[in-house]
Amino acid sequence: xxxxxxxxCQCDGKTTIAAAVTPPVESPGRRxxxxxxxxxxxxxxxxxxxxxxxxxxxxxxxxxxxxWIAAGKISDFExxxxxxxxxxxxxxxxxxxxxxxTIMYVRRNEGDTFNIFAVNxxxxxxxxxxxxxAGLFMCPCHGGVYYExxxxxAGPPPRELFQYPHKIENETLMVEVGHLPTLQQxx
Amino acid sequence: MSIIKSIIGWIDNRMQLSDSVxxxxxxxxxxxxxxxxxxxxxxxxxxxxxxxxxxxxGICLAMVYEPTADAAYSSLQTxxxxxxxxxxxxxxxxxxxxxxxxxxxxxxxxxxxxxxxKYPREVTWFFGVGLLGLTLALAxxxxxxxxxxxxxxxxxxxxxxxxxAPAVGPEVVHTVLGGQYIGESTVGRFFAVHVFILPALxxxxxxxxxxxxxxxxxxxxxxxxxxxxxxxxxxxxxxxLKKGVPFFPHAIYRDGIACAIAxxxxxxxxxxxxxKGPDAFPDPTIIGADPRPDWYFLPMFALxxxxxxxxxxxxxxVAPVIAIGVLxxxxxxxxxxxxxxxxxxxxxxxxxxxYIVFAVLGWYGATSPWSPQMDAWSGDxxxxxxxxxxxxxxxxxxxxxxxxxxRNCHALDGVGGKRGPDLTYVGSRKNRPELIRQVVQxxxxxxxxxxxxxxxxIDALVAFLAxxxxxxEPEAKLPVAPPIKGDSIKGRxx
Numbered sequence: 001x002x003x004x005x006x007x008x009c010q011c012d013g014k015t016t017i018a019a020a021v022t023p024p025v026e027s028p029g030r031r032x033x034x035x036x037x038x039x040x041x042x043x044x045x046x047x048x049x050x051x052x053x054x055x056x057x058x059x060x061x062x063x064x065x066x067x068w069i070a071a072g073k074i075s076d077f078e079x080x081x082x083x084x085x086x087x088x089x090x091x092x093x094x095x096x097x098x099x100x101x102t103i104m105y106v107r108r109n110e111g112d113t114f115n116i117f118a119v120n121x122x123x124x125x126x127x128x129x130x131x132x133x134a135g136l137f138m139c140p141c142h143g144g145v146y147y148e149x150x151x152x153x154a155g156p157p158p159r160e161l162f163q164y165p166h167k168i169e170n171e172t173l174m175v176e177v178g179h180l181p182t183l184q185q186x187x
Numbered sequence: 188m189s190i191i192k193s194i195i196g197w198i199d200n201r202m203q204l205s206d207s208v209x210x211x212x213x214x215x216x217x218x219x220x221x222x223x224x225x226x227x228x229x230x231x232x233x234x235x236x237x238x239x240x241x242x243x244x245g246i247c248l249a250m251v252y253e254p255t256a257d258a259a260y261s262s263l264q265t266x267x268x269x270x271x272x273x274x275x276x277x278x279x280x281x282x283x284x285x286x287x288x289x290x291x292x293x294x295x296x297x298x299x300x301x302x303x304x305k306y307p308r309e310v311t312w313f314f315g316v317g318l319l320g321l322t323l324a325l326a327x328x329x330x331x332x333x334x335x336x337x338x339x340x341x342x343x344x345x346x347x348x349x350x351x352a353p354a355v356g357p358e359v360v361h362t363v364l365g366g367q368y369i370g371e372s373t374v375g376r377f378f379a380v381h382v383f384i385l386p387a388l389x390x391x392x393x394x395x396x397x398x399x400x401x402x403x404x405x406x407x408x409x410x411x412x413x414x415x416x417x418x419x420x421x422x423x424x425x426x427x428l429k430k431g432v433p434f435f436p437h438a439i440y441r442d443g444i445a446c447a448i449a450x451x452x453x454x455x456x457x458x459x460x461x462x463k464g465p466d467a468f469p470d471p472t473i474i475g476a477d478p479r480p481d482w483y484f485l486p487m488f489a490l491x492x493x494x495x496x497x498x499x500x501x502x503x504x505v506a507p508v509i510a511i512g513v514l515x516x517x518x519x520x521x522x523x524x525x526x527x528x529x530x531x532x533x534x535x536x537x538x539x540x541x542y543i544v545f546a547v548l549g550w551y552g553a554t555s556p557w558s559p560q561m562d563a564w565s566g567d568x569x570x571x572x573x574x575x576x577x578x579x580x581x582x583x584x585x586x587x588x589x590x591x592x593x594r595n596c597h598a599l600d601g602v603g604g605k606r607g608p609d610l611t612y613v614g615s616r617k618n619r620p621e622l623i624r625q626v627v628q629x630x631x632x633x634x635x636x637x638x639x640x641x642x643x644x645i646d647a648l649v650a651f652l653a654x655x656x657x658x659x660e661p662e663a664k665l666p667v668a669p670p671i672k673g674d675s676i677k678g679r680x681x
Contacts, residue, residue: 060361060372086472089368096370097257098470099339119474124491125347126340127474129561134592135639140477141344142492143557143606145634153634155557156496179367180343182350185357 064091066178071116074171077108082130082148091178104164104175105130105137107148114173117150118162118181125182128161137161162187212439215431217407221438224408227301228438229445230294231400234322235393236446237287240453241325242386244280252332254378256371256469259334263465278457284326286453288483291322296538299517302526303406306417309518311403314396316514321389323483328381330481334374335465340478342369342377348491348503369471404428409526417523475561485552486545492557493548556605559595563603570600573611577654584651587644591636599655607633614656618663622649 067090077083083106092100105117117137119127126141136153137146145154150161162181167174181187199205220228251270253262266273295315298304304312327345331338342364349363350356365372407427432438463481467473480488494502521534528535560567569585577585588594596606603609617625626645629635640648653662 058362060364060366061358064367089370091367092370095255095257097255098468099256099368099370101470101472102368103472103474119471120343120347123347125343126478127471127476129474131564131592131595133590134564134634134636136592136634138559138561138592138595140558140561141340141488143559143632145559147634147638153629154632156492156499158496158499180346180360180364180369182347182356182360184350185360 064178066176067091068167068174068176071104071106071166071173071175074108074112074168074173077106077114077173079108079110079112082107082132084130087175087177089177102177103127104177106173106175112168114166114168115150116164116166116173116175118164118187120162120181121157122159122162122183123155123157125180158183211401212435213433214401214404215428216405216434216438217427218430218432219408220405221432225438225441226445227297227408228405229442230290230297232442233445233449234287234290234294236449237283237290237453238389238393240283240450241280241287244276244283245382245386247276248280249382254332254374256334256369256374259332259374260465260469263333263335267462274462275457277462278460279454280329281463282453282456282460284329285482286449287322288326290449291319295319300528300531300534300538301406301409302415302528302531302534303409304518305406305415305524305526306420306518306522307403308399308406309522311396311399312518313515314392314399316511317392318389318396319514320511321385321392325381325385325389326481326483328377328385330484331377332374332381333464334469336467336469336473336476337464337478337480339369339469339471340476341480342373344478344480344491351500351504353504406526409528411525411527411530413526414524415522415526477561479552479555482549482553486548487552489548489552489555492555493551554605558604559592559606560604561595563594564589564592567594567599567602570602573599573655578650580647580650581654582651584647584649587640587648588651591639591648593648596633610652610655612656612660614653615660615663617652618665619649619653620665621663622652 069087069090071085071087084103085106086101086103088100089096089102103119105119107115107117109115121128121139121141121144123139123142123144126139126144128137128139128144128146130137135148137148137150139145139155139157143155144152144157146157146161147153150163152160164187165176177187179185219225248266251262251266251273253259263277266277268274298312298315304315331342346360346363346369350360352359361367363373363376364370365376404424407424467476479485490502490506491499521531525531569589574582574585593610594603596604598605598609598611600611601609613622623645625633626640626648627635627637636645656662
């Protein structure tokens, strides 16, 4: 900054050049302050805009708790049979349309115990179908097959069918549902 | 005339176009590229043309498409049946996407086989690998936006696969889905990714790719016995360019012809075959769904079915990472040396094997013989010829065979599932004890039916199966077991 060429100001190059070029005595500190001030100001601006954006994008990571829903009266379920039950996901809202609906399989065993199976194959999440005569759940994607108790009968599934927690209140079967069951976060 | 000239002169003076755009357009390229061999150099341009077509048709679609789980399906129907030309724009968008995937792979193959990625064009190749990844990501996210039953379950498959990521599975799943389940925010996320994020990234990488093409030049057609030596290559290339020709107009007209033909083919396909889908309504309670990805992901789909469970993590999570790593490593592994394919047998073999593997896996994915045919038990009757002259017990067995959904996995006369063997002639392959054992215990991908069937049903079923033989052929015999010391029991015919 000490030759004429680099002079940033619109000076005539003679009278004011000394003033423009010769830095004021206190300048190094002032400059550093300004430089850091700019960086800090930029950081504040970036976080002011960035925090809400990141928050928005990462909000889905916050776990919404599953909810209990009624699957039906106990008397609706015949002993020894597996029933396909439609339900509306309690986490869903109006814009979800038809996708708010899901199904589960309710099996009532002897002695009034229940197994509530998620529809999703444990291999890669495709919907299993129940074949009552054969007593098998079959998956249409990669050939996974499960027995009526949910254990793996054939194909690639790494574990038995996901089961939703359930309880019986006032003769009603309550089931805890919500998130999509996957291997590390089963139903 | 002079007015026009002065206008052009003014614009050029202010924008300095002769220094930038014009000089770039007329940058010298190896003379050979402007001759017949130049046809090898058009694939990149065709890919880029398809991308531009995607941008324009995509913008049109975005004017009508509604990215919500509730309304996406009906807006696709509106596009198909109400919006003027909506069906055609959807169809062009689909076939141009197909074309983009095909051409980027063809382009990459050509670059690989002609050794164009070698010194000094490694970075051009890196940008290209990124463009391949983005193209595939666009293809998948686009498929999700065609929000029908297949798409709904396709997202489920993606989420389940992503859910296997070590330690952070659920977090990844929720980020992909935009929540805890497939719904409104899933479609919204995929829309934002497909329409804003991926195209913006693609344009950025494309700019880098083109910058490299201009800056480091297009590779000259390879000749055997002329290996790339980083020490001397730049000098040789400069010499070559001295005898070169300007890109515009000597080489670009080949690109122009190829791109024009490509666009015409895509529009023709779109007119003839129409838009793809949407198929069934995305209602998760309709589980008769038969989710299949679009053709470019069929090899992955097949891999997920065919690889042994113990290797699934490796195939689903690790393999894609390795594949990208291998592509990025290519210029480091063979960044110099021979460029001609006739001197690079390993490279040729690599390409051949890759193509065969993908073709075979893709074929398996398309036919998916491992999937039970879900409606065969009720949809495909036992052939009448087969049950003529059958005993009542055998007839009962045929009924059991259908009711137990055996047909979903086993074909009779070629009709039915392909998961298990065709049972048309099983009676001449397996004897009765073997049939009973297989039915009761299962095994080899077959469920055990012992719990499910009564002894009488098994009896009938086995009678039906044992009678499945070519005319005049006897039942399979029980193999005679080697005599065991001190045991006088011999094989008995059933």
